[in-house]
Amino acid sequence: MSAMALELRNVRKSxxxxxxxxxxxxxxxKGERFAIIGPNGAGKSTLFNLxxxxxxVSAGDxxxxxxxxxxxxxxxxxxxxxxxxxxxxxxxxxxxxxxxxRCAVLWSLxxxxxxxxxxxxxxxxxxxxxxxLEQIGLKxxxxxxxxxxxxxxxxxxxIGITIAGGAEVILLDEPTAGMxxxxxxxxxxxxxxxxxxxxxxxxxHDMSVVFGLADKIAVVVxxxxxxxxxxxNIRGNQKVQEAYLGGHAPVETA
Amino acid sequence: xxxxxxxxxxxMTYKPLNLARWIIWGLFAIxxxxxxxxxxxxxxxxxxxxxxxxxxxxxxxxxxxxxGGMLSFGHAVYSGLGAFFxxxxxxxxxxxxxxxxxxxxxxxxxxAGMFFGMLFGYVTTKKSGTxxxxxxxxxxxxxxxxxxxxxxxxxxxxGISTNRVYGDKFMxxxxxxxxxxxxxxxxxxFIATVGMYAFTQxxxxxxxxxxxxxxxxxxFIGYDTQWARYLTLILSGFxxxxxxxxxxxxxxxxxxxNVSALRSGGVLLFxxxxxxxxxxxPMIGAIIGVFLTVMLSDFTKAWQLYLGVFFILIxxxxxxxxxxxxxxxxxVAKFGKYRRILPQLVAVCAASLVGFVGLVMVIEMLYHLxxxxxxxxxxxxxxxxxxxAAFTGWAIALALVAxxxxxxxxxxxxxxxxxxxxxxxxxxxxxxxxx
Numbered sequence: 001m002s003a004m005a006l007e008l009r010n011v012r013k014s015x016x017x018x019x020x021x022x023x024x025x026x027x028x029x030k031g032e033r034f035a036i037i038g039p040n041g042a043g044k045s046t047l048f049n050l051x052x053x054x055x056x057v058s059a060g061d062x063x064x065x066x067x068x069x070x071x072x073x074x075x076x077x078x079x080x081x082x083x084x085x086x087x088x089x090x091x092x093x094x095x096x097x098x099x100x101x102r103c104a105v106l107w108s109l110x111x112x113x114x115x116x117x118x119x120x121x122x123x124x125x126x127x128x129x130x131x132x133l134e135q136i137g138l139k140x141x142x143x144x145x146x147x148x149x150x151x152x153x154x155x156x157x158x159i160g161i162t163i164a165g166g167a168e169v170i171l172l173d174e175p176t177a178g179m180x181x182x183x184x185x186x187x188x189x190x191x192x193x194x195x196x197x198x199x200x201x202x203x204x205h206d207m208s209v210v211f212g213l214a215d216k217i218a219v220v221v222x223x224x225x226x227x228x229x230x231x232x233n234i235r236g237n238q239k240v241q242e243a244y245l246g247g248h249a250p251v252e253t254a
Numbered sequence: 255x256x257x258x259x260x261x262x263x264x265x266m267t268y269k270p271l272n273l274a275r276w277i278i279w280g281l282f283a284i285x286x287x288x289x290x291x292x293x294x295x296x297x298x299x300x301x302x303x304x305x306x307x308x309x310x311x312x313x314x315x316x317x318x319x320x321x322g323g324m325l326s327f328g329h330a331v332y333s334g335l336g337a338f339f340x341x342x343x344x345x346x347x348x349x350x351x352x353x354x355x356x357x358x359x360x361x362x363x364x365x366a367g368m369f370f371g372m373l374f375g376y377v378t379t380k381k382s383g384t385x386x387x388x389x390x391x392x393x394x395x396x397x398x399x400x401x402x403x404x405x406x407x408x409x410x411x412x413g414i415s416t417n418r419v420y421g422d423k424f425m426x427x428x429x430x431x432x433x434x435x436x437x438x439x440x441x442x443x444f445i446a447t448v449g450m451y452a453f454t455q456x457x458x459x460x461x462x463x464x465x466x467x468x469x470x471x472x473x474f475i476g477y478d479t480q481w482a483r484y485l486t487l488i489l490s491g492f493x494x495x496x497x498x499x500x501x502x503x504x505x506x507x508x509x510x511x512n513v514s515a516l517r518s519g520g521v522l523l524f525x526x527x528x529x530x531x532x533x534x535x536p537m538i539g540a541i542i543g544v545f546l547t548v549m550l551s552d553f554t555k556a557w558q559l560y561l562g563v564f565f566i567l568i569x570x571x572x573x574x575x576x577x578x579x580x581x582x583x584x585x586v587a588k589f590g591k592y593r594r595i596l597p598q599l600v601a602v603c604a605a606s607l608v609g610f611v612g613l614v615m616v617i618e619m620l621y622h623l624x625x626x627x628x629x630x631x632x633x634x635x636x637x638x639x640x641x642x643a644a645f646t647g648w649a650i651a652l653a654l655v656a657x658x659x660x661x662x663x664x665x666x667x668x669x670x671x672x673x674x675x676x677x678x679x680x681x682x683x684x685x686x687x688x689x
Contacts, residue, residue, distance in 0.1 A: 052474065074473040084474055092467040095460075103464045107476030111457040113485050119455050144685075165475060 004066065005030045005169050005199035006051070006082075011060035013043075013050055013223075020046050022223040023060070030168075033200040034228075035214035037207075039244065043223040044203040045087060048173050051201075052084040053077040064169065079107065083167035087174045087203070089154045093147030097138050097157060100146050101129040104164035128164065135194055136160040137186075152183040156190060163194045170195055172202040176209050188212050219243065282447070286440040290433060297548075299432045300504075305544045306439040307501045310446045312525045312536030312543075314493035317450060319522070320530035321459065322486050323466030325387045326378075328394030329494060329521055334513030335370050335397070336363030336495025338407065340502040341414050348420040356418055356429045360442050360499035367495020368488055375487035379480055382469060386483075394515045401510040413509030416502070429503070439500050446493050451533060453489060462486045520547075523561070527568050529575025538576045555625070556617050582677070589683065591676045598669040605665050609658020611636070615651035 006028040013021040020043045028034050036044050049055045051062055053074040062069055069077050092100050102119070105128045111117055119125070133139050136156045141149060146157055159175060175191060176184035188209050191200070204210050210217060211231050218228040221243040227234060234240055290299055311333050318324040340363035347354045354362065378389045401408040408414070419430045427434055453459045461482050464472050469479045502508050511517060520543065528539020546564070550557040572579050586592055615635060622633045623642040631643035640647040 073478070075476050075478050078474055078476040086471075090468060090471045090474075092464045092471065094467050095463060099460065099463075103460055103472075104475045106457050106461065113458045113461070113477075113482060115453055115456045115458040115485070115489065117457055118452070119457060119460055122457075161471070161475065 003029055004063070005032075006201065007063040007066075008047075008051070008225075009061040009063070011047075011050060011062060012058045013046060013055065014058050019058075020223050021050065021058075024220070024223065024225050026218055026225050026228060028169075028199055028201055030199055031197060032215045033195065033213055034202070034216050034218055035210040036201065036203045036218045036220055037205070037210060038220035042220045044220050045173055046223075047220065048084060048171055048201075048203060051077075052082065052171060078165070078167065081167050082169040082171065083162045083165055084171035085158045085162040085173055085175060087177060089151075089158050091146045091154060091157055091161060094145055096143045097146055097149070098129055098133060098142045100157060101132050101160055101164050102126070104161040105129055105132070105166075108165040108167075128166075132160050132164045135163075136190060152179055152187075155179065155183075155187065159187075159190060159194065163198075167198075169199045170201070172200065172204075174203050174205065176204065176206055184209060279448070283444060286444060289440075290436050299436055301544060301548055303432065303436045303439050303504050304501075304548065305540050306436070306443045307497045307504060308521075308524065308540035308544055309537045310443055310497035310500065311494055311521055312528065312540045313447060313450050313533075314490045314497065315521045315525050316530055316533075316536045317453065317462075317486055317490040317493070319525060320532075320535065321454060321466065322462040322483060324379075324382070324483060324487070325522075326390040326518070327387055327515065327522070328374075328378075328390035328392075328397075328518050329490075330515070330517035331374060331394050331397045331513055332367040332370055332491040332494035333363075333498035333501070333521075334508070334517065336367035336498030337502040337508040337512050338414065338498075339363060339366035339495075340499035341416050341508045342407075344416045344418065344420070344502065345414070348417060355421060355424065356503060357438055359503055360496045363499020363502065364492045364496040367498060368492035370495075371488040371491025375484050375491065379483040379487050382465075382479070382483065390518075391515065394513070394518050397513045398510060398515065401513055408510055409508075411510070413507050413511075415507040418503050418506055435504055439504065442496060442500055446496055447537075450493055454533060458482065458485060523565055527565060527575055529577025529579075531574045532577040532581065535575050535577035538580075542576065554618060554621075556621050559617060585680060586676055589680050591680065594676055595669070595672045598665065598672045601665040602662065602669040605658055605661035607658070608654055609662055612651050612654025612656075612658055615640075615647070616655060619647060619651060 008026040011024045176187045217234045315329045343362040346352045465479050524539040524543030525536045529535030619642040
């Protein structure tokens with residue numbers, strides 16, 4: 001077993017003629033919290049889509065717990081222990097909050113496509129969904145249709161669905177986007193709480209969130225990981241400053 | 255301590271719900287048993303039998319449309335092929351080649367429906383959305399074309415007929431009299447309804463709801479959406495096949511029409527009118543659909559026109575179908591706010607009624623004038639003789655349409671206002687109760 005939860009090896013992705021990801025390398029050790037930052041259009045979300053199997057990779061390799069997940073479909077990757085959230089809220093609108101979470105735990109508890117179990121008789125699914133409900137602080141909204149929740153509540157549910165299956169590697173795509181200060185503080189607390197002992201990789205623009213949560217920061221510019229270090233070192237990194245202050249100019253590799 | 259409070263809470267929330275469920279299922283069984291005793295005149299028994307088979311068909315269709323978000327244009331393939339296999343099984347049993355009591359014939363239909371669900375479903379459920387709909391339309395045309403190409407199996411234009419009275423009597427039951435067939439259908443309807451309701455309470459039943467709401471996300475919680483759709487379609491095909499088998503017993507004939515796009519469109523229409531959002535919606539749709547097709551066609555040649563207009567009105571004003579109209583009204587009544595909307599409701603209904611009578615007059619007179627005026631231009635309408643070639647009848651009819659339409663337009667706004675206000679208040683109340 002590899003000590004790395006997630007490894008990207010020279011990953012490339014082209015859409016038509018334009019290459020969006022140009023040989024990204026990244027290694028995330030087990031149990032660490034990584035933040036991915038970078039200017040708009042740098043390819044952060046594309047990177048997530050490649051890792052989670054939403055898009056096929058053009059070249060390179062992606063390893064989950066030391067095993068290649070290349071060519072696997074999203075649900076297969078999810079079954080091997082990687083779960084992701086979305087930048088644009090992606091929940092089951094007509095189902096209640098509780099049902100949303102119960103759906104999210106079913107596969108991991110081994111119920112698969114069963115049509116011979118009675119859903120209300122599944123104690124483990126019930127308890128797991130209730131405990132996630134408690135964790136994300138939506139207990140009072142248990143039976144509300146997810147589509148009727150406020151924006152911040154939907155974001156919390158989005159995180160809840162992502163972690164409910166108990167995956168060891170969690171990908172969060174801008175979990176605090178569009179939130180007010182107090183809402184995003186609450187979201188940071190929530191993320192910290194639910195990812196204890198797990199490997200976290202998140203895309204985030206809000207620097208206070210990044211510095212509050214991340215053990216390491218990976219900077220993505222023009223489809224490449226130009227730096228990956230502790231928050232303090234990233235702050236002082238010459239290349240990063242150039243990339244951010246120099247108007248997204250390609251970084252000269254020394 | 256912690257687990258203790260949890261269990262107490264569970265029993266408290268779940269017990270009354272279960273009781274209500276027992277009462278509802280008990281009522282359903284009682285209604286099925288007493289229905290033929292209340293409606294015992296003329297053709298009502300055969301109409302009841304037909305409603306029963308259409309209910310199963312509609313419920314099975316709603317497994318796809320309401321629960322899975324799959325708009326199928328070819329669901330009659332499964333019920334129709336089920337019916338063909340059932341009727342061949344009956345004929346084989348009559349000839350003594352196989353042993354199969356009539357009461358188990360629907361199972362043959364179900365298995366055939368399931369088999370073809372496996373076969374065709376594998377192709378159709380590869381895609382979702384519009385592509386799924388298009389492929390189902392292709393499949394139903396394909397099967398319909400085949401039905402004319404293989405007359406040995408499908409019986410050509412005349413179809414396959416049978417005699418449901420065969421084999422030994424079992425406790426005096428021969429399935430000759432319609433009442434015995436009705437109770438056979440009622441029993442299967444009860445079993446199938448319980449089965450399909452139970453399906454909505456299983457992991458697959460819930461996941462297919464999730465697939466309907468957001469297929470993409472389902473892929474990221476470990477489920478293959480295609481497989482979920484496929485399995486649901488197979489189960490739906492099974493129940494559709496049961497309804498086909500029952501209709502084979504009921505009518506003793508199965509023709510190519512049973513596997514046609516027309517029949518598929520019919521079940522879509524009825525299910526939608528009944529309401530796809532609620533489990534029992536298709537059952538209401540079956541009652542209305544059979545009444546409209548069987549009863550209305552006795553009264554008027556324009557019944558299909560009325561059915562079409564009715565469907566359009568439902569789609570435009572109550573997309574949740576009759577079931578949602580009932581449930582929303584019940585909710586208003588439950589919160590004790592019915593008085594607030596009653597005046598407006600009565601006004602809008604009265605206006606609609608006036609306009610409706612006028613519209614019916616226009617349509618009937620038009621039909622009579624264009625199709626039957628050779629036998630005299632006079633016709634009977636609402637109990638009085640009307641000359642469709644004279645001015646008076648038309649003037650009255652058009653005046654009613656104009657007055658009714660204008661009044662509807664006037665009263666609609668105040669009703670919509672009151673209705674919206676009351677429902678917003680109720681939702682606010684629910685939210686406060688939940689929070």
